[in-house]
Amino acid sequence: MIDRAAAVLRQGQRFLVTCHLNPDGDAIGSMLAAVHLLRDAGREAIPFHSEPVPGPYRFLPGAEDVTGDLGLEGPFDALVVVDVGERDRIPAQLPKAAEEAEVLVELLHTSDNNTAEL
Numbered sequence: 001m002i003d004r005a006a007a008v009l010r011q012g013q014r015f016l017v018t019c020h021l022n023p024d025g026d027a028i029g030s031m032l033a034a035v036h037l038l039r040d041a042g043r044e045a046i047p048f049h050s051e052p053v054p055g056p057y058r059f060l061p062g063a064e065d066v067t068g069d070l071g072l073e074g075p076f077d078a079l080v081v082v083d084v085g086e087r088d089r090i091p092a093q094l095p096k097a098a099e100e101a102e103v104l105v106e107l108l109h110t111s112d113n114n115t116a117e118l
Helices: 002-011 025-040 096-100
Strands: 014-019 044-047 078-084 102-107
Touching: 002 102, 014 025, 025 044, 025 078
Parallel strands: 014 044, 014 078, 078 102
Antiparallel strands: none
């Protein structure tokens, strides 16, 4: 799975990046860091969340770029989800264009039984 994710990140050109519901500082920071890394590699990366960036984190570089626009045009090569430990923490409202994208999930947190699955 890691090889597939690496290939998509190397070959893809356009990415939608999000994080878990009710984002906290590490979720917003992780999302923005992923966006900056992809952009620095010459890719188009759009930070998306259905909830606004919470006030204490609006100072972070790139926070002003986070969009909740469900009408974003595709295609996306991948939906990159960071700082999430369970699928039900991925925002349910995503742009329709993201439905066609491959989903790359970085599992940072583990569930109560110390296991995490994709």
